Structure formats: C-alpha cells, structure tokens
Amino acid sequence: MTRRLARGAVVALAAALGVAALSTAVAAQAAEEDEAAAEPVEAVPRFVSVAAGFYHSCGVYADGSVACWGENGWGQAEPPAGQFSDVVAGARHSCGLKSNMTITCWGDNTHGQTGAPDGHFLAISAGAYHSCAVRLDESVVCWGSNASSQGAVPRGTYSAVAGGAGHSCGLRTDATIVCWGDNTYGQTDAPPGEFSAVATGDQHSCGLGSDGTVTCWGADFVGQTDAPAGEFSAVSGGIWHTCGLRTDATVVCWGDGNYGQTNAPPGEFSTVTTGGLHSCGLRADGTIECWGNLHRLTAAPDGRFSALNVGAEHSCALGSDGTIACWGNNTSGRTSAPTGEFTAVSAGTWHSCALAADATLACWGENSYGQANVPEGEYSVVSAGWLHSCAVGSDAAVTCWGHNDDGQLDAPDGEYTEVASGGLHSCAVGSDGTVSCWGNDNHSQASPPEGRFTAVATGDEHSCGVRADAAIVCWGGNWAGQSDPPDGEFSAVTVGMWYTCGLRTDGTVACWGYDGGLADPPEGTFSAIGTGRRHVCGLRTDGTIACWDFAPVVATPSGVRAVTGADPGSCRPLGVHNEPTAGFPLPAWAVSAHGTVRVAVLFLDFPDATAAHTTQREAEIGLPVAEEYLETSSYGNLDVEFVPLHRWLRADRNRFDPEEGHPADLQQAVADMTVRLADDDFDFTGFDSVMIVMPSSHFSGGDAGRAVHTEEGPVGGITRINLFPVEDRPREPIQWGRVAAHELIHNLGLVDYYAIGHAHQLPDPEAGKIWVAGAFGPMGLGVRILAEPRDPRLVHLVRFPNGATSSQFTPELGAWEMLAWSRWQLGWLDETQIRCVTEPAQTVDLSPIADPGEGIAMAAVPLSDTEVLVIESRRRTGYDAGWRFRWSNGATSTLPGLPTEGVLVYTVDAARVSGLLPLKIAGDTGNGRVDAYPILTVGESVTLHGYTVTLDSASGEIHTVTITKTVEDDAEAAETGQGQA
Known part of the structure; x- marks a missing residue:
C-alpha cells in the first residue's frame, strides 16, 4: 500500500497489496495541528491513516506512532517505535515512512522485502512479497521478491507506485500509468489516459482517472475489475476485490465478497484500504472500521x-x-x-x-x-x-x-x-x-x-x-x-x-x-x-x-471496530492464503495454468539404486501421457513442453533413508542435488518447472515442491517421480505418466483430495466380494465399494500391435476426467459455465464435463463462507471412458472407466489444506466407503447439508438436475448429514 506524496492534490489511496496516493505532507501536518488545537485531548487515540494487509492491518495515530493488529506470525504486526507519516501492509510484512522521510520495514524478510534502502522518500508501497518507494528525485526503487520482474522498474519519473503480487504499477509525473512484472491476466496492460492515482491487487490493477472515474484491468474472475460508474477520490485493490471512495465520502466495493469484504458500511470515510479477506475505512473522527472475515485478525479474548x-x-x-x-x-x-x-x-x-x-x-x-x-x-x-x-x-x-x-x-x-x-x-x-x-x-x-x-x-x-x-x-x-x-x-x-x-x-x-x-x-x-x-x-x-x-x-487496539462478518452467498470461497487449498485464489507460487508451461526433465539414479532402462525409453512411457492429459483437460488453455536431459545423473550418495529427516526436507535435498549435477549441461532459463525422474528411493509415487534454485535463477515448480523398478522388482518400465500429471497439477496450485497420513483401513469384504476403488479425477477424490471379483465393469483390456487382445480384472474404476471444481480453480472454466444456486429451488441443465462447450459445466450451492455443494455431469467420454496408455512394445492398455452415466455430487471445504479431505463425495460417511457407486442416475436423489439433488432427466448430452433446499436452519442442516435415495 502507498499513500502520501508531495505534489499538491490530496488523494487518499490505500491497498492490501499495493496502493499509491498523492498528498502533501505539509498540508496534512497543518490540518492535524489545527484539529489538535481546536479539539480537546481524546480518551481514545485518533488514527490519521490505515493500511490493510493480507491478514493484518496497521494504522498511524495522530501523534505519529503506528499500531498494527491481526496475524503476527512473522512480526508484521509489531511496528517499531518512532514518528511516521504513513504505513503500508503487504502479505507478511509492513513498512512505514518516517517523519524524516526514511523507510523502516518489519515482518517477514524471506524475499528481502523488509530490507529498505537508505535515502529519503516521498511515498511507499507494500506488495505481497516486495516493496517499492518513490525517491525524492521521483525515481522508483523496489526490493524483495523479483520472481516475475515486479522489481524491474522502467526508467522515468513517478509521483506514485503500487506493488501487487507479481507485478507493480507506477503513476508517472505526466499522469500516465506504466506497469511491469507478471502479465498473465493482462494486469500490466495499463490503458492510455491521464490518472491521479494507481492501485494494484493480486492479479489486477486500477487507476483513478483525472475525471474521477475508476478504470481497472487484469484478472476479472469475480468482477474485481468491474468498477462502477461515478466519481471517486480513491481506489484500493485487494486480492480479488476492489474498493473505491466516492467524492461524497461513501465507500463502494466490488469483486469477491465471499467473506463480506465488499459489504462496506454506510456513512462517510476519508480513506479506504483493502486486505486479503477484509477491508477497512478511516472515519472523519479518526476511528477505523473493518469489514469482512476477520477471524485471522482475532486475538485471544481479554479477561480471566x-x-x-x-x-x-x-x-x-x-x-x-x-x-x-x-x-x-x-x-x-x-x-x-x-x-x-x-x-x-x-x-x-x-x-x-x-x-x-x-x-x-x-x-x-x-x-x-x-x-x-x-x-x-x-x-x-x-x-x-x-x-x-x-x-x-x-x-x-x-x-x-x-x-x-x-x-x-x-x-x-x-x-x-x-x-x-x-x-x-x-x-x-x-x-x-x-x-x-x-x-x-x-x-x-x-x-x-x-x-x-x-x-x-x-x-x-x-x-x-x-x-x-x-x-x-x-x-x-x-x-x-x-x-x-x-x-x-x-x-x-x-x-x-x-x-x-x-x-x-x-x-x-x-x-x-x-x-x-x-x-x-x-x-x-x-x-x-x-x-x-x-x-x-x-x-x-x-x-x-x-x-x-x-x-x-x-489484539485490535482501541479505535478499531469490526462491523461485518462473512457472507456465505458466494460459490467461490477463499482458501488459506498462499497455501494449496480447494479455495480461491490459487497460491502466488503456482505455475500459470494458461499458455505454455516449459518443464525441464532430469533423470537421477543412485549408486545403490541404478536405472534399468534408457532415459529415452522411460520418457516415451511417461511424458506423452502427462502432456496429453493436461492439454486435453485444460480445453486447450495449456500447452505443456517437456525438455528432457537424456542421460542418467548419478547421485554422489546412496538413496535417502526416511529416518534422515522429514520427507519434504529429503525431497528438497534430492531436487537441489539433481539440479547441481545438471547445471553444467542444462540451461534452465525460461523454465517453469523441473521434473526429476528416478528409481525407487526414499518415497513411493511422486511429490511436488514449490521452487528449486539453478545457476540461471529460481524455477517456480518442482516434481519428483519415483516409480522405476530397482533390485528385485519387475524390470518392465512402470507407467508413470498419470503420476506425472498429478504432480504437475500440484505445481499449478491444486491440492490432494485424499487424507494424507490417514489411510483408511478396510474391513474384510463380504464373502464372494472384493473392495473396488472408485476414483474421480487425478487428485485423489475417491471411494471404495463392494463388487463381484469378475464384475464386467472391472475389465482391463490390452491390445497388441498384431491385433490380438487379452483381458484381466482389476479392482479399480477410474473416472479420470478432471473435476469441474478443479478446472474452475485453474481458470479453465469461466463464470458463464458455472451456475451458483442461491434460490430455495432451482433446475439446472448440465453439460458433460469432458466437453461442456458453452454449456453449464457445474452447479454450486454455497453452504457457508468456506463450504460449497457441487454437482457435475459425467458421461462415458474422454477420460471417463477409461484410461488409455501405450507400452514401450506398442501394446495399448485401457483401464476401466465410468461404469454408468449421471451426475456426481460432492462437497468442497476451502478451509482445509491439502491432504485434509478438502473434497468429499456425497454418501461417504467418513470411512472412505459408499454403499453404491456414487453416480446419480435418472430418478435418483441425494440429500446432504439441507439440500436435495435430484437427477430429473437425461436428454442428448444434457443432464437436468433439480436442487431443493429442504432445511431452512443452518444448524438443522448440519444435523441432517447426508444420505442417498
């Protein structure tokens, strides 16, 4: 957030991620002195400015001291003593402009965002993980994270600067706006024209025109760039919402209001600022009011x-x-x-x-x-x-x-x-x-x-x-x-x-x-x-x-009041900031799910776990499968480019022992070692992710990490695939393409839907039955059902190059089409393809998720500020028809797919992080099992959380469902649980 700059006009502008504003420090100081002379000393200290960060806020008192409140895991809410004229708040850090025009920052310094440079400054701004300021000579300097070049300031003179998540914007002295850094959603494509202020959100930007109108550009997933008409004196950009201060001193907000952060209270304000899940405004009497979801701003209660x-x-x-x-x-x-x-x-x-x-x-x-x-x-x-x-x-x-x-x-x-x-x-x-x-x-x-x-x-x-x-x-x-x-x-x-x-x-x-x-x-x-x-x-x-x-x-200091809570009316719940959840937005570290994603593929083995096949043969087995799955699932939004280094990199140590430390630390050690071994032969410039393929060592399957450092700089995503045979295991290469797709999807920001560390222990099946796994999508959502060992739905078909075929039974039913919810999180479905149901009864025509065209791909019912009920159509097309892959000898296998067509019903909880059951299929009572395959066919219904979903008909490619609220009271709805008719 940025606010004060010596240039004549007084414009109050604040933001969670970065805001710029114009002001005269002399005029502000004179006004404060006049007010102090005219008014008696107040019992409650008055604020003169406020800044909302992701989950904390700060304010400057009239005496120049700073108070912060809310989340303080990195010390971002512990300001130093001293006299300040302004304060700004980022994701996990804060900065203050002192009365002597120097800058002091506090909080998280992982990316150097609190390492303010020496010198004197006119204005400051705190982005998510970087900071920027305007010097006395009107140049701009930024420090902290520069992963997306958000700190690479263009030359020129500026009157204000605003830092976002991966981008920054500046207001030039000629009143034009220029932006730099991440432009995935067009957030740096500033429009022409003259402006008096600039603000940045997570992935969008806004400008206050010289005529008082607000113009926004960039990501518009939930209407955060749809500025209303009218004249404004300030604008502020949050993660996925925006607020503006009208010339009549009232506040209006737009964009994501899931937590009530757009429900501005009535009355007059002098400043507005937007945070992660909340917004705050400064009243004329020097008090601050905040609205939205403030549970992260809540300290332990006072009392005994x-x-x-x-x-x-x-x-x-x-x-x-x-x-x-x-x-x-x-x-x-x-x-x-x-x-x-x-x-x-x-x-x-x-x-x-x-x-x-x-x-x-x-x-x-x-x-x-x-x-x-x-x-x-x-x-x-x-x-x-x-x-x-x-x-x-x-x-x-x-x-x-x-x-x-x-x-x-x-x-x-x-x-x-x-x-x-x-x-x-x-x-x-x-x-x-x-x-x-x-x-x-x-x-x-x-x-x-x-x-x-x-x-x-x-x-x-x-x-x-x-x-x-x-x-x-x-x-x-x-x-x-x-x-x-x-x-x-x-x-x-x-x-x-x-x-x-x-x-x-x-x-x-x-x-x-x-x-x-x-x-x-x-x-x-x-x-x-x-x-x-x-x-x-x-x-x-x-x-x-x-x-x-x-x-x-x-704790919140005197003079700050919370005025609203969460609004459960949105079908796009916010998740835990910068953590992988089933909520929105995706973590800032996630690799973009649009355009071309370049993946460097490295092959690593160990002295005591050597590879049995050439890298070319292994690559032919896994990479095409992962590439096709991701590109098809994205409806063409994503282009995956694998670039393998075709030689085995030999580790300079034996494989890792699980007792050596936490798996995450061991996996990072694998990544660091592999990149070090490859750096002399591989240029990592321009890559979005690194995939490491190796024989079995300290873990099975695969895993994903956030970053690895190379000689050419950091690469944002890392995946490790660990499926190859070793020692006494079969020597035929393992089909690892599906695992690779799963791990790359983690790099895009999605979570595991299964319960990590809580594997369900299945009881012995009934006589003559076996347990069958029913999977939906690649991220682990699934259930277990009982079936006959030779159920015709369980046939695994193999077709050889000479035309011969063979079959065997497998205890797996794989509906591998990616869930509609996952596609919506990744931006592969837009708002027009989602029906958010807020009426007591509504009928929705659903198109198949494999290829919805311009139809409705998903119906969603908001249950609370973090929970949503989801309904989607599943047909035996695409990956729901079965998973097909090719062996190195030319044979093709088809694993069983969706056994029956209909609709899938499940719940989403955006408050649960990866591996803590963020999604749950209707009918699962908590043991990972259901009584019948969980696809509703025509005439069937399921009731859960106070709603009944009925599949009325199937006509052509359309499934028609009716969603009816059966319980009015939320507490009663929680008691109804879920069951299927």
Missing part, C-alpha cells in the same frame, strides 16, 4: 479464565463463571459455543466439546461424521479429536463416537481417569496409571511404553505422556524431533501436528519438534497450555491468555 484448550485453527477457554469463550476460525460453527455453565472444554480439529456443570456433554461445529452427536449420561472428562470424540463416564469407562474407520472408537474395557482423542487413534490413562491406546498405529502412535502416567496427549501421528516421576515420554512419528522431549519435570504435555509442548513444574513452557517460532514462548508462568496446527496458547497463572506462533495474533 480458569481453563484453556486449543484446536487446529481455533481455541476455547473456560471463564471463571463457567461460560465458554472461543476464537479463531469459525467454519462449521466451531467457535459458536453454547451458553450455560461448564466445567471443562476441549477444542478438536473442526469441532469442540464441553462438560456441563451437571456432568452432561455438549459438542458443536463440524458433525459430518457424528463427532458432535454426544451420548447421554454423566461424564467427568471429554476430548475432541480430528473426526471423533471420547469421554470418561461416571463409571470410569471410556465412550467414543464419530469416525471409526481405524478403530479409534473401540476403547478397551477398564477404568480410566483421562482420555485423549487424536487423529485416527485415542489414548487413555487407566486408574492404575498405565496408558492404553487404540486405533491407527501406522507410526506406532498407539503403542505406548510401559510405566505409570498422570497425563496423556495425542496428535496426528505421535503421542506423549507425563510419567509419575514428572518426566515426559513420547512415542510415534519423530521426523521433526516431536517425540524427543527435553529432560526436566513437567506437569502437563500437549501435542500438535509436528511439534510438542510441555508445561514444566515451575510454570514455564518448553516446545520441541518442528519449530517456526514455537520454541520461543513468552516470558511468565502458566497453569495450562494447548497446541493447534500452527500456534500455541497458554493460560497464565493470573488467568490471562497468551498465544504465539506459527501465526500469533495481535
């Missing part, structure tokens, strides 16, 4: 509390009066605690539970697996886990409910004093002090050691307990050292995803495992602690709460 528990992205505390206060992400109502008096509270991953004063239970939040359906009876302890809950009854027995695919509900008989619900396992402390665990044990997290314990805590893949001698012992996964507790005496332990924290008997906190700042708790003594996915909270001995990293939050 007696107990604390931390969930994945939310926390709950028990007040001294027995009431519950929750804060953080409120998706599915997980922070909407019931009223009443309680004695204990437990925050799970997506739901919460509490023990009432009368010893009964109450749970709220996500309930798709029944984890919030509390049993009757009296209890003494309750624990909310990932998809299940457990409690200790008045008879000392443990009762569990919810998801049970791995036996995590099957508590053993006995008497217990404590219970802990983890990911897919549970543990409890018996009355004799021993620990018992049950459920998933793939990392030995359910195999506790012998001994006597006073407490136990369960995480995703590891568990810990406090022994009777006050020492902590842990078991299970340990790739980040999360199971290596320090010495000392402890009174409590809490387990996060990849880290652990313990409360020492002296009241201090110690954390270990994956750090990210968690090992540096605040000073003071605590009586309780809790760990979430990315943060830790502690209850101090004085009853107050303190939270810290991964994403600590600074």
Whole structure:
C-alpha cells in the first residue's frame, strides 16, 4: 500500500497489496495541528491513516506512532517505535515512512522485502512479497521478491507506485500509468489516459482517472475489475476485490465478497484500504472500521479464565463463571459455543466439546461424521479429536463416537481417569496409571511404553505422556524431533501436528519438534497450555491468555471496530492464503495454468539404486501421457513442453533413508542435488518447472515442491517421480505418466483430495466380494465399494500391435476426467459455465464435463463462507471412458472407466489444506466407503447439508438436475448429514 506524496492534490489511496496516493505532507501536518488545537485531548487515540494487509492491518495515530493488529506470525504486526507519516501492509510484512522521510520495514524478510534502502522518500508501497518507494528525485526503487520482474522498474519519473503480487504499477509525473512484472491476466496492460492515482491487487490493477472515474484491468474472475460508474477520490485493490471512495465520502466495493469484504458500511470515510479477506475505512473522527472475515485478525479474548484448550485453527477457554469463550476460525460453527455453565472444554480439529456443570456433554461445529452427536449420561472428562470424540463416564469407562474407520472408537474395557482423542487413534490413562491406546498405529502412535502416567496427549501421528516421576515420554512419528522431549519435570504435555509442548513444574513452557517460532514462548508462568496446527496458547497463572506462533495474533487496539462478518452467498470461497487449498485464489507460487508451461526433465539414479532402462525409453512411457492429459483437460488453455536431459545423473550418495529427516526436507535435498549435477549441461532459463525422474528411493509415487534454485535463477515448480523398478522388482518400465500429471497439477496450485497420513483401513469384504476403488479425477477424490471379483465393469483390456487382445480384472474404476471444481480453480472454466444456486429451488441443465462447450459445466450451492455443494455431469467420454496408455512394445492398455452415466455430487471445504479431505463425495460417511457407486442416475436423489439433488432427466448430452433446499436452519442442516435415495 502507498499513500502520501508531495505534489499538491490530496488523494487518499490505500491497498492490501499495493496502493499509491498523492498528498502533501505539509498540508496534512497543518490540518492535524489545527484539529489538535481546536479539539480537546481524546480518551481514545485518533488514527490519521490505515493500511490493510493480507491478514493484518496497521494504522498511524495522530501523534505519529503506528499500531498494527491481526496475524503476527512473522512480526508484521509489531511496528517499531518512532514518528511516521504513513504505513503500508503487504502479505507478511509492513513498512512505514518516517517523519524524516526514511523507510523502516518489519515482518517477514524471506524475499528481502523488509530490507529498505537508505535515502529519503516521498511515498511507499507494500506488495505481497516486495516493496517499492518513490525517491525524492521521483525515481522508483523496489526490493524483495523479483520472481516475475515486479522489481524491474522502467526508467522515468513517478509521483506514485503500487506493488501487487507479481507485478507493480507506477503513476508517472505526466499522469500516465506504466506497469511491469507478471502479465498473465493482462494486469500490466495499463490503458492510455491521464490518472491521479494507481492501485494494484493480486492479479489486477486500477487507476483513478483525472475525471474521477475508476478504470481497472487484469484478472476479472469475480468482477474485481468491474468498477462502477461515478466519481471517486480513491481506489484500493485487494486480492480479488476492489474498493473505491466516492467524492461524497461513501465507500463502494466490488469483486469477491465471499467473506463480506465488499459489504462496506454506510456513512462517510476519508480513506479506504483493502486486505486479503477484509477491508477497512478511516472515519472523519479518526476511528477505523473493518469489514469482512476477520477471524485471522482475532486475538485471544481479554479477561480471566480458569481453563484453556486449543484446536487446529481455533481455541476455547473456560471463564471463571463457567461460560465458554472461543476464537479463531469459525467454519462449521466451531467457535459458536453454547451458553450455560461448564466445567471443562476441549477444542478438536473442526469441532469442540464441553462438560456441563451437571456432568452432561455438549459438542458443536463440524458433525459430518457424528463427532458432535454426544451420548447421554454423566461424564467427568471429554476430548475432541480430528473426526471423533471420547469421554470418561461416571463409571470410569471410556465412550467414543464419530469416525471409526481405524478403530479409534473401540476403547478397551477398564477404568480410566483421562482420555485423549487424536487423529485416527485415542489414548487413555487407566486408574492404575498405565496408558492404553487404540486405533491407527501406522507410526506406532498407539503403542505406548510401559510405566505409570498422570497425563496423556495425542496428535496426528505421535503421542506423549507425563510419567509419575514428572518426566515426559513420547512415542510415534519423530521426523521433526516431536517425540524427543527435553529432560526436566513437567506437569502437563500437549501435542500438535509436528511439534510438542510441555508445561514444566515451575510454570514455564518448553516446545520441541518442528519449530517456526514455537520454541520461543513468552516470558511468565502458566497453569495450562494447548497446541493447534500452527500456534500455541497458554493460560497464565493470573488467568490471562497468551498465544504465539506459527501465526500469533495481535489484539485490535482501541479505535478499531469490526462491523461485518462473512457472507456465505458466494460459490467461490477463499482458501488459506498462499497455501494449496480447494479455495480461491490459487497460491502466488503456482505455475500459470494458461499458455505454455516449459518443464525441464532430469533423470537421477543412485549408486545403490541404478536405472534399468534408457532415459529415452522411460520418457516415451511417461511424458506423452502427462502432456496429453493436461492439454486435453485444460480445453486447450495449456500447452505443456517437456525438455528432457537424456542421460542418467548419478547421485554422489546412496538413496535417502526416511529416518534422515522429514520427507519434504529429503525431497528438497534430492531436487537441489539433481539440479547441481545438471547445471553444467542444462540451461534452465525460461523454465517453469523441473521434473526429476528416478528409481525407487526414499518415497513411493511422486511429490511436488514449490521452487528449486539453478545457476540461471529460481524455477517456480518442482516434481519428483519415483516409480522405476530397482533390485528385485519387475524390470518392465512402470507407467508413470498419470503420476506425472498429478504432480504437475500440484505445481499449478491444486491440492490432494485424499487424507494424507490417514489411510483408511478396510474391513474384510463380504464373502464372494472384493473392495473396488472408485476414483474421480487425478487428485485423489475417491471411494471404495463392494463388487463381484469378475464384475464386467472391472475389465482391463490390452491390445497388441498384431491385433490380438487379452483381458484381466482389476479392482479399480477410474473416472479420470478432471473435476469441474478443479478446472474452475485453474481458470479453465469461466463464470458463464458455472451456475451458483442461491434460490430455495432451482433446475439446472448440465453439460458433460469432458466437453461442456458453452454449456453449464457445474452447479454450486454455497453452504457457508468456506463450504460449497457441487454437482457435475459425467458421461462415458474422454477420460471417463477409461484410461488409455501405450507400452514401450506398442501394446495399448485401457483401464476401466465410468461404469454408468449421471451426475456426481460432492462437497468442497476451502478451509482445509491439502491432504485434509478438502473434497468429499456425497454418501461417504467418513470411512472412505459408499454403499453404491456414487453416480446419480435418472430418478435418483441425494440429500446432504439441507439440500436435495435430484437427477430429473437425461436428454442428448444434457443432464437436468433439480436442487431443493429442504432445511431452512443452518444448524438443522448440519444435523441432517447426508444420505442417498
């Protein structure tokens, strides 16, 4: 964001990603002095400017000091002391223009974005991961990320500058606008004409014309460039929305309003600024009002509390009066605690539970697996886990409910004093002090050691307990050292995803495992602690709460008011910023899904895992399959160009051992080593991604990473394919093209739809039946169904070059056409091909997703601010007819495809990151299985989340569906679950 510049006219302009504005510092200072002389000293300090970043905001007080609030994982909300005339906020950093015209920045400096240059400046701007400023000589300098040349400023003189995500724009002294950097969506194609201000969003830009009208250009996925008519005095660009300040001092916003960020309150403002999920305006009285989704701007509540528990992205505390206060992400109502008096509270991953004063239970939040359906009876302890809950009854027995695919509900008989619900396992402390665990044990997290314990805590893949001698012992996964507790005496332990924290008997906190700042708790003594996915909270001995990293939050100061919440009316939910989710927009690091994508292909083997075939033969097996799939699925929007280096690069070490570290670190080490070996023979200039193909080593299948550094500079995407035979495995090359396509799609920004680390354990099938995998698309959405071993739908046909054929049965039904939702995320479907259903009843004609033409490819129903119900048509065409590939001997194979035509219904949750079930097929009750193949045929219907979807008819290529709202109350809808008729 940029605002102040000495050039006569006063134009207030602010933005989350980068905004420019004109002002005279002298005039502003004189006005402030006049107001100070005329008015008495206010009890609440007045603001004179405001800047909204992605998930934090900052403001300059009338006395020149700066206050910031919201997410503070990188220190972006901790401004230094001093006198400032302006402040700007980027993704994870902030910068201030001091009264002496020098610049100071704070927060994340991964890309050098806080490394402000020396000198004196007129204006500043904070982009996503870079910063820019106008010098006294009217030249512009930028620092920080330059991956898309957003820091390569054209020569000339400027009066203002604005930094976006991968691009920047400047207002020249001749009143024209010039932009530079990433131009994927035309965001640097500034129109001709005279302007008084410029603003940049994530992938769009706007200018304030000399006549007061606003013109925008670039990405327009959700109308962020559709500026309304009228005269404006300021404009501000957010991620996917834009706001303008009219000349009558009212604010109007346009573009994505999924979180209410475009619902500007009435009244007059002097400044407007747009953030990631929110917007803020400065009132004439010096107060700030913000609107949109502000859960990331919410700190722990003030007051005194007696107990604390931390969930994945939310926390709950028990007040001294027995009431519950929750804060953080409120998706599915997980922070909407019931009223009443309680004695204990437990925050799970997506739901919460509490023990009432009368010893009964109450749970709220996500309930798709029944984890919030509390049993009757009296209890003494309750624990909310990932998809299940457990409690200790008045008879000392443990009762569990919810998801049970791995036996995590099957508590053993006995008497217990404590219970802990983890990911897919549970543990409890018996009355004799021993620990018992049950459920998933793939990392030995359910195999506790012998001994006597006073407490136990369960995480995703590891568990810990406090022994009777006050020492902590842990078991299970340990790739980040999360199971290596320090010495000392402890009174409590809490387990996060990849880290652990313990409360020492002296009241201090110690954390270990994956750090990210968690090992540096605040000073003071605590009586309780809790760990979430990315943060830790502690209850101090004085009853107050303190939270810290991964994403600590600074409380909102006096003079700032939140005025609106989320608007669930949009079918395009925003995801977690810069993380791969099923939401919008795609991460800033994602490779463009349009135009030509150049992929360097390198082949690596190891001294103890050598390749069995030439690189040419391996390339012929995999690359054409991946290329054809991606180009076809994109409807021609994407052109994939593979450039292989045809020789095996021999690693200078043996293959990696999984015990050497976390898989992500090992995979990055593979990438760095391979590029180093190839750099002398390969020019990486102009490549978007690097693919590394190698024999089996430390992981199976493939994986994707974000970047690798070469001598020619960074390459934005990395994929590793690890399927080749080694040692005693078959010597025929493996068909790895489908895996390659999957990993390259990760580079484009899409997520895994399956549950990473939570493989469902299938029970023995019924007599005479087998389990069959039904897959939809390449990213892991699928279910299991029971079928006959020789079901004709399961035939795998092989055709040889001489015309002969052979067949065999395979336990897989692959409808490999990419999902409509995935194509929409990637921009391969546009708004005209999506029907967003907001009426109580609506009929939609759906065209086949393989080739929708200009028809409707997807119907979507918004369920909440992050959840959407999706319906799409599937026909036995394209990749839904079966997956075809060619062997090196010329034979072709066709794997079974879609067994029946109809519509597929599933739900999307944009708040869930990759591998945490962001998509779920209707009829899946949580165990990855359905009673019948999940395609609705004519006359069939399915009811879920308060809506009934019925396939009325099939005519030609059109499937006609009716979507009817059957439940009015959202809470009642959550209880209806899902079922198929």
